[in-house]
Amino acid sequence: MANDNTRIGFIGGGNMASAIIGGLIRQGMAASNIEIVEPYEPQRAKLKEQFGITAQAEPGAALAGCELVVWAVKPQTFKDAAAQAKPHTGTALHLSVAAGIRSDSIARWLGTQRIVRSMPNTPALVGKGMTALFARDAVTAADKAQVERVIATTGEFLWVDEEKHLDAVTALSGSGPAYVFYFLEAMRQAGKEMGLTEQQAYKLAVGTFVGASALAQASNDPPELLRERVTSKGGTTYAATTSMDSDNVKAHFIKALHAACKRADELGNEFGA
Ligand SMILES: NC(=O)c1ccc[n+]([C@@H]2O[C@H](COP(=O)([O-])OP(=O)(O)OC[C@H]3O[C@@H](n4cnc5c(N)ncnc54)[C@H](O)[C@@H]3O)[C@@H](O)[C@H]2O)c1
Numbered sequence: 001m002a003n004d005n006t007r008i009g010f011i012g013g014g015n016m017a018s019a020i021i022g023g024l025i026r027q028g029m030a031a032s033n034i035e036i037v038e039p040y041e042p043q044r045a046k047l048k049e050q051f052g053i054t055a056q057a058e059p060g061a062a063l064a065g066c067e068l069v070v071w072a073v074k075p076q077t078f079k080d081a082a083a084q085a086k087p088h089t090g091t092a093l094h095l096s097v098a099a100g101i102r103s104d105s106i107a108r109w110l111g112t113q114r115i116v117r118s119m120p121n122t123p124a125l126v127g128k129g130m131t132a133l134f135a136r137d138a139v140t141a142a143d144k145a146q147v148e149r150v151i152a153t154t155g156e157f158l159w160v161d162e163e164k165h166l167d168a169v170t171a172l173s174g175s176g177p178a179y180v181f182y183f184l185e186a187m188r189q190a191g192k193e194m195g196l197t198e199q200q201a202y203k204l205a206v207g208t209f210v211g212a213s214a215l216a217q218a219s220n221d222p223p224e225l226l227r228e229r230v231t232s233k234g235g236t237t238y239a240a241t242t243s244m245d246s247d248n249v250k251a252h253f254i255k256a257l258h259a260a261c262k263r264a265d266e267l268g269n270e271f272g273a
Pocket residue numbers: 011012013014015016017037038039040043072073074075077080081084097098099119120121122174175
């Protein structure tokens with residue numbers, strides 16, 4: 001983005017907006033090309049401290065100069081935020097990161113078809129995000145390229161052809177970091193119960209996720225085979241995975257992801273009207 005003079009507006013300056021703004025600034029985008037609308041004063045102070053950007057409490061003329069507007073508000077507040085900002089967004093291309101809220105709703109609220117929906121995740125904060133993108137028909141190849149330049153500053157991305165697949169993405173990689181943290185909590189607790197210090201257990205657990213993920217990413221082998229290579233006949237891994245299988249852990253985990261996917265659909269129904 002270093003030589004790109006695109007002006008980007010953010011509606012909502014919380015966690016997800018900060019992750020994307022951090023990526024843009026790391027890649028050399030001038031903070032002066034970023035406009036943020038953030039009604040919560042302590043959050044505006046944080047944005048000032050973190051990025052040197054003075055966010056606006058409400059949408060105004062500054063937004064009108066933004067070619068791209070990123071919607072980073074909660075699904076519950078999107079409709080109200082859209083009503084406030086619409087008079088100021090001109091002919092911008094719109095990029096939403098909100099869970100569940102369908103592009104039909106956004107198009108109706110903003111009176112434009114130039115909408116890309118996305119589902120990022122919080123590792124975007126450290127440039128290791130995984131984002132899925134969906135574009136409405138009116139979005140051009142140049143629009144898509146512009147969105148890609150922004151999202152690429154936060155990590156990897158892929159496009160999905162059907163908007164409903166974003167609900168599955170939300171369940172898988174959008175919420176996914178929380179599942180990893182959940183397993184980290186469990187591994188830390190187990191380590192402590194077995195006599196390690198909390199620090200030792202946590203370091204071992206995090207390092208194991210980092211290493212196993214890197215191995216999976218570098219390998220062409222499926223996870224079943226990678227797991228088999230860890231599992232000695234009659235050994236410790238076998239004892240652990242047999243215990244998990246007898247408790248149906250995998251089935252319960254898969255059920256949890258279906259619950260998340262269903263909730264994404266419900267959010268679209270509840271807050272997209
Ligand atoms: N946090 C995640 O892991 C994650 C991952 C993917 C997508 N998302 C999506 O990103 C969106 C934002 O989530 P977040 O975690 O950054 O939430 P957040 O609460 O950190 O940020 C939302 C911000 O919007 C501000 N806001 C409220 N009303 C507003 C208005 N009318 N105009 C402008 N700003 C307003 C809030 O003050 C808040 O700072 C959500 O829709 C969520 O579904 C979040």
